[in-house]
Amino acid sequence: MTVALNIPLIEKALLTGSWPQDFQYDASVYPVLEIAQDVVNGRFRAPLTSPAARELFQLGPNVNEQPFDSLLGLCQVPEKALDEAGELLRLSLAVALLHAFLQTNWTGPDIDVKPLEILTAPPEIASSLTDAALDQKATAELAYGGEPSYHLARFPVFLRLAQLLLQQSYRFCASAAWWKLRAEITHQQLLDEPVVPPPSVFTALETLTGTYASDPDLLGRLHLETGLLHHITTQDKSAAEYFVRAARATGLEYELTGALGKRTKFQQKDLSQLVLLAESRLKIEDRSEKDAQNSTELVDTQNAAEGKISNVPETLALNDDTLLEQTQFTSSRPEGDQADSRLSHLDPSSQPALHPLDQCILLSLCLNVRNTSPSHGLTAEQMSPYVARVITHPLNWSVHTMALLLRSRLESARTRTVERATLQMQALVDQMPTADSSITERLQYLHGLPLPSKWELESELALQFLRLGVVRSALEIFERLEMWEEVVKCWGALERPDKGIAIVRDLLEGRREESENVVSRGKTEVSASRRSQLDAAREAKLWCLLGDLEPEHAAEHYQRAWTISRETSGRAMRSLGGYHFARGNFQEAITCLRRAVKINPLLGRTWFLLGCACVREEDWESARDAFSRCVSIDDEDGESWNNLASVYLRMQSTRAAGPKDDERAPNEADGDDDDEVSPSFLSFFFSFPRAWHRVASPIATC
Template sequence: MIAASPDLLLVNLAPAALGDWDARLVNGEYLAVLAAFLPADSTPSAPFADALSALSTVLAAPRARLHVALASLLLFVQLNWTGPDLPDTASLPSIFTHDADALALLTADGEPAYHRTRSPALLAVALTLLRAPCEPADVRATANWWHARAVRLQQHLLDNPAASLRDVQLDLLKRVAADTPESHVLRAVLELEIALAYQQYKDDRDAVEHLEKAQMASGLKFEVSGLLGRRTRFQENSITQLVVLAESACVDEVKEIGVKTLALNDDTVLEKPKLEGDTARATQNLSVLDQCILLSYCEHVKNTNPADEITTEQMFPFVRRILENPNNWTVHSMALLLRSRLESNKTRTVERAALQIQALVDQIPRCDVAKDDAPVSVRLQPIFAVSTPTRWALEAELADKMMSLGVVRTALDIFERLEMWEKVVVCHMLTERKDKAEALVLQLLEKTPKDPKFLCMLGDIRTDPSLYQEAWDASNGRFSRAMRALGGHHYKAGRYAESVECWLKALRINPLFDDAWFICGCAALHVENWDVAIEAFSRCTALDYENAEAWNNLATVYLRQKRKQEAYRALQQGIKAKYDSWKMWTNYMYLAVDLGHLDEAMQAMTRVLEIRGKNARGNAELEASARASADALVDAEVLRMIVDGILRLHAEQAVPKRIVRLRELVALATEVGATNAGAWKIAAYFYTQTGAPREAIDAHVRAYRCVAKDRYQEYAQFEAAVDAATELFEAYRDLGEREVEEGGEVACADWLYQSKLIVRALLGRGKDFEGEPAYDKVQELMAEIKTLSR
């Protein structure tokens, strides 16, 4: 537990008190810091690369270099994330005017930076200065942390994740963690930012580990629980409402934050559930850091669950808990944005959701100095502890909401203002204006001929693969999207070898596309390129551990190479990701039996039967289909191998729990495969071997009924019935007189009479096959019964 709420912004790992320049950074005086260290006329005409090099030389002192880097970075965040807008950016030193060159430097792994980023040279300067080696150790650790933050911001400028940025960011944060003691006051902030870095690249397994560490370091205690309450105005009886109960180790001062929060004002649904009982832990104030941690947990719920109503209901309590205590402009704004996203699919709240996002967009450029409700120092304080979208991303989200509401014209206006031409093209295509979309792209290409992005857009509109190749050539083989598009085109056309080649070219530049790896693997499967298929599906599962189809395909490739153990391990992961896939469980079952893993085979067969039985139950058509295909529902041969193998093990070593599980499996198999004679015969064998004579006889009777008919059209049918009758007679003879329990009744006292009825019926129904071996066998059975009856 930490003693005091840590500073979420400055990251000063040095033991010394804040200096004057540190205080100016905390207060948001970034222009003053830059003006002090960088004269406005410095290197006015030098190329940007030379200016950057000269800047690193001029700022020889590590702390001076760090102050300029932080001022540049934070001013960049102010302009592109939080606002408020600067009255005039012309006063910036001239090194920050090289926007085009800076954007080129910020491109990573073939992914271009957003071309309307404001003053991108600020970020380029910060990255350059933070990359420079520095001493002493505390300055180096601080610089590494800020460098990781700068790289995280760079990723936000790109359309797609970049592997090189991911590696740099995580490496820097791990170095900072190694230099920061567990008991340090900033450890909670560091662990949270590591978690956010993993979440940025959809690595949720590692993210939650660091979220838990952040929670422990901050002293936050929370649980998702239930309290009685009402959700609507006319609800008479209270029902359990999902809530987050939380308390902080230390609480921030409550103050006005100046965020416009729209009320629901619905005539039925309440603004928030009206709870009953002790609601203290559901409403008491939390620190800003703990609110940031809860926001990340909320994102984790979304990232690790399907996009459905249940996930929405699981996320809402986190959002409500944060909105309960408006402590910070940025955190509260992010919680409102999450609430709007969750409300977008509900008819009673969809309007409020869109209007709230509009309010969030409108508040960014403004700052009411008179009220001093949200100065830049307040807005930026927790900016690296939350996943706040850029200004243009937030506006694009508003446009998407307008699109979903059918307000296409407004959405189009927003996308055109942001110059998000791909979105504009989508709007035109949705309104069936393909000609207008094509005209727009051609107009853009007139201004910037050979632009790879525009060439790809034109290729999408015209479905012309030659334009993808042209885009690739124009980028000198660096625009990975062109090869991804060309690879997809070849795959759809069935040219799998060419598709593999294109995908690999794209993924060698930027490998953080799990769907691209998946399609590449599928194409490699078609051409039996096992090495590429294994690499592709392995990379896919590394990026998305929950991709069950990728695990299944990886297992398929291993099987083709007769690497059964690796296939088995791949399927183990696949069934975790897709627990309700009976096909995947079936494949796992076959492998488990083949490798002798009988307990796992038993679990797999149980799961297959549960899923298939559940799917058919209650659906007349499916139930009829299930009865018609009982042999397919229950693999009797696999069941026999499981029963036989476990009984052999049981003969050597008593394992009662395993036998109980096996009994349950046998019962389930005969329930789902009620018309499967093979399943009943195996059940009879199991009951015989485990000392249950009555159940064994009953199973033989059911096996016979599965094949018995009023009239036999084919000899094979009659033969199967004779075999089942013979086994039933032998069971009657061997087990009928056995005591069910000591000193009690026998398994079947009238077994001889029952045998006679069955054999007599067979003789009558099988007269068409008189003279055949099976009929002779029935006559022999009748003779034996008569002998035993004397």
């Protein structure tokens, strides 16, 4: 039976990654439906190389001089002239491009289509154009807010094309705004530091809440993914609100309580143990139900590690002589006041399987525990029940991968569990190229998870090696990933800082080439110098790194980075502002730091230093504004609250009787006013990229 073009139904299939089984159509009448179905089922080659796609992705002759948005003929057809099928085609191709990029760089395995098979180039340049040249161009265009994008991301042209498609106006496809949110989350994870998203990303989502209010699945996903964008951009309070909204939308009921149990093999007396009771209201799919029935026999994670569930990552056993694999609860009811709660009927040792979307929400709530709590052992104990509740019933490849990664981060700080944590991280890295699960399953819930990319996961493993003192292995990984800042830190740990300086200078002067440029030079006739091949943001970052390593020439290097980036490098101004602050040049520091926060206002540490510099110059109103921004970014920053209160007191006393010379300025660095902040400390303070902060400690990573 032929069914009319049902835009909302197709949009839901694209959003959820599940094609409705009872939906039939005539491909000769609606060829776009066949393209949409292929996209939902993870078959990206056919849609992206179809005649309709190649007609859309036609490059102009000036590939090297013009950006992609000027080269592609996306605007040849007036926006108002597009019908429902035309808009759905563009949306489907944007989803295919975004998912192809995510499959290549996040979930694996490798994609079976390349950029040149998608783009149509004029005959005069077709022979000289390569995939590497297109990717290099896309990498430069993906730099945003003064932050460079990771240069070894595979096929970034896919993400850039998806962005261009989603930037078009959509009259019939309301979910285009949602896909713009997903593309923005992906883009943020390519950058060294989070930047402020375009305001249109959030404003367009406001209408979607009412559109999907009657669908718990879609509404829960929307709130969850909006919260993840807030989490990435360090807006922890807003993220927590959206995570709770997501739980309410899906009907997830959960509570953290206690039950009697044992955690060690030799424990004689039952003690109260933390447990998360949770129950889903969403209906689990038939395939997941089957896995859930199997997993009810696998409450012990060791059984899951034996391979009885084959489409999820391997769960390594602890094999400790003292600790149990997991807490054994001897009581079937929670303790205390929670015994009369709505979830008191659940047995802590045998809870029912949760819907994968609810599992994603629990893992996000686990993030909120980290975001709103100090980094100490109690926080880890509070987070562990969330992770254990998800690991118990593995129903989806991506969800289980994220749960295992969170558990590894928590266990990496404990002596008895650090070995499993490291081996589990290694196993997660090794599983990416495998095809042990379908592409559809890996992508179905990926947008609702803070799952790191392949290079971030490998860098996290390298940082774990560093914590264990295996510096050489960490150095090998960082060099392969071409994360030069971490390479320099490794050489510093090996007491060879001269090697780090030599590497950076070799990169800048062309004596050492990155793999991207080696490949590009080998496939194209490039006569330009090595320096011309570096995009401005990446070269500016290298000059900043050299400034950190050579304090005697730091100001010169930072200023050169600022010039090379065409005055867009926030890192250069942050470093230069810190340099002037350390030497007491507070007015120059204020000028630089104001430029830095204008480029990227999300970094609280930059606002804090700006406030301290304004205090030294007795610019109380500017100091008040800076510390106010600090506490708006992190409302638990006690030092900023203290300084803000001191500034208000000084403003009041100044208005009343004028400043007194013997009054102390607000606390700047837990020291006296005459203390100077060392240049080495400021280099350390400003040098870490976001990926380092995310994995610097086992708690901070969650």
